[in-house]
Amino acid sequence: MHEKCPNCNLRYEKQPGNFYGAMYVSYAISTGIFLVTAFILYHFFNDPSLEVYLITILVVALVLFPINFRFSRILFLYIIWKSN
Template sequence: MLKKGSKLYSILTGSCPKCHQESMYFEKNPYNLKDLYKMHETCSHCHTQYMIEPSFFYGAMYVSYGLTVALGVAIFVISNVILNFPVKPTFIAIVVGIIVLMPVTARIARNIYINMFIHYDKNWKQNS
């Protein structure tokens, strides 16, 4: 169960990593591709600045790469090892799965990356 105060809550919901009170994104739906990366500059509750430095989220590309590799391996294991698909349909499943889940992977990578640097503060109201 996801509870406020955990890294997993912030990562999966895209909420502010410091206070968990609001979404960092203008549009919660990652499949609205034109707004996929549009974020608020700061949290309206705790005033945490999301763009810590210029080009901060370029580092999320490395996280995205790792997530995409893990996703490809998971799809391979499910389709080839468990479902016994031949190689060609397995390859197609991997490509389709990665393309379909790209917006979710991109958002989760950003969420993981910012949560590596900003931590939850249960006393954020007193520290603001």
């Protein structure tokens, strides 16, 4: 991630630990991923065993982690800029 915006030179990290708040956004997105995956397994794969739920949710969460990581930071930046 860039320290400053290449276009307008805005600093992204205003203070040390600025992105700890993004962890909460990431947590919320992860919860959504878990729920949607479980919903799909239940309704479209005929409610498989608990092991299938756990492994599928783990794999989906790991595959989507790079997207989740970046997206939660972007969302967090929007949230703190809106409140300032």
